[in-house]
Amino acid sequence: MAATETNTGNQNPTQDPRSMYYIHPSENPAVSLVSKKFNGENYQDWKRGMILALSMKNKMAFIDGSLQKPADTDPLFSAWSRCNNMIISYILRSLDNTLAKSFIFFSTAYEIWKDLEDRYSVIFGPQIYSLQQLLNQIDQGSSTITEFFTRIKGIWDQDERLIQFLMKLEPKHAGVRTNILMMNPLHSMSVAYNLLIQDERQKKITEGVTRQSSSMAFAAAEERRGGSSRAYPLSVRAPLFCDHCKLNNHTVDKCWKLHGYPDKGGYNKNKGKRVVAVAYV
Structure with missing residues (x-):
C-alpha cells in the first residue's frame, strides 16, 4: 500500500484527525499502553490490549504492514517517521525492560511487531x-x-x-x-x-424466597408458643410452696406439720391441743 492518503481538499494529513498521520497533542509515548507489561508470558492478552489502544489512535497500519515506509523524498516521510517513532516508543514502553532491550535497534514498528508475532504467537x-x-x-x-x-x-x-x-x-x-x-x-x-x-x-431468587418462607414459618411458630404461654398468668403456673416445711404443693396456712395431720374421720385432734397450749402460754 502506498504511503499517501486520500484527504479532503488540500488539508495537511498531520492536521486531519481522520488521518493515520495525525498525532494528538496529548499523546505521551513515555507511558505504557497496557496495564501489565509483556514479559514473555500471556502474549495473546498483551497483544489484544495493544491492538485496542493502537486502533483507537488510528495507528494499526504502522504495525500490520498495510502502510509501507515512504521514500526519503516523499512529502509524507517526515509525518510517517514521527508516527513510526511514536509507536516504537509505545511498544517498547509496554514491554518488560529486559525484553525491550532486544528491540531497541529495530527501525520500524512493523519489524518489532512481526518479530514479537514470530516469537510468541505460535503455541508449541x-x-x-x-x-x-x-x-x-x-x-x-x-x-x-x-x-x-x-x-x-x-x-x-x-x-x-x-x-x-x-x-x-x-x-x-x-x-x-x-x-x-x-x-x-x-x-x-x-x-x-x-x-x-x-x-x-434464578437459583439465587429461589433460595432467597425459601429462606424468607422458613423465617416466617419459624416466627409464626414462636408466636403461637408465646401466645399460649401468655394465656395463663405466671402466678397461676408457679407451684405452691410452704415457708415452714420448705415443701411444695401447699402453703404455710395448710401445712400439716404446723397445724397437725387430719385423722381418718377428718377431725384434727392435734389442732385442738395446739390451740389450748397456745392459749395458756
Whole structure:
C-alpha cells in the first residue's frame, strides 16, 4: 500500500484527525499502553490490549504492514517517521525492560511487531500440554459463573472448549448444562454463558424466597408458643410452696406439720391441743 492518503481538499494529513498521520497533542509515548507489561508470558492478552489502544489512535497500519515506509523524498516521510517513532516508543514502553532491550535497534514498528508475532504467537506442544494440565485442575468451586468464566476464558483464548467449561460446573447447574448439550448444533460460548447466568440468578431468587418462607414459618411458630404461654398468668403456673416445711404443693396456712395431720374421720385432734397450749402460754 502506498504511503499517501486520500484527504479532503488540500488539508495537511498531520492536521486531519481522520488521518493515520495525525498525532494528538496529548499523546505521551513515555507511558505504557497496557496495564501489565509483556514479559514473555500471556502474549495473546498483551497483544489484544495493544491492538485496542493502537486502533483507537488510528495507528494499526504502522504495525500490520498495510502502510509501507515512504521514500526519503516523499512529502509524507517526515509525518510517517514521527508516527513510526511514536509507536516504537509505545511498544517498547509496554514491554518488560529486559525484553525491550532486544528491540531497541529495530527501525520500524512493523519489524518489532512481526518479530514479537514470530516469537510468541505460535503455541508449541509443551505450551498446549501445560494449558491442558491447567484446564484439568480448574473447577468452579465456590466461584460464581462470572468469576469462573473470567478465570478460565484466558486459557480458552488459546484453546477454547465449551465442553470443558460445562464439565467443570457445579452439580446445581446440571439441568441447564443438559439443555445446552442437547442442542444441535451446540450453542456458542456467549449463548451458553448467558443461559448459565440466568440459571444462577434464578437459583439465587429461589433460595432467597425459601429462606424468607422458613423465617416466617419459624416466627409464626414462636408466636403461637408465646401466645399460649401468655394465656395463663405466671402466678397461676408457679407451684405452691410452704415457708415452714420448705415443701411444695401447699402453703404455710395448710401445712400439716404446723397445724397437725387430719385423722381418718377428718377431725384434727392435734389442732385442738395446739390451740389450748397456745392459749395458756
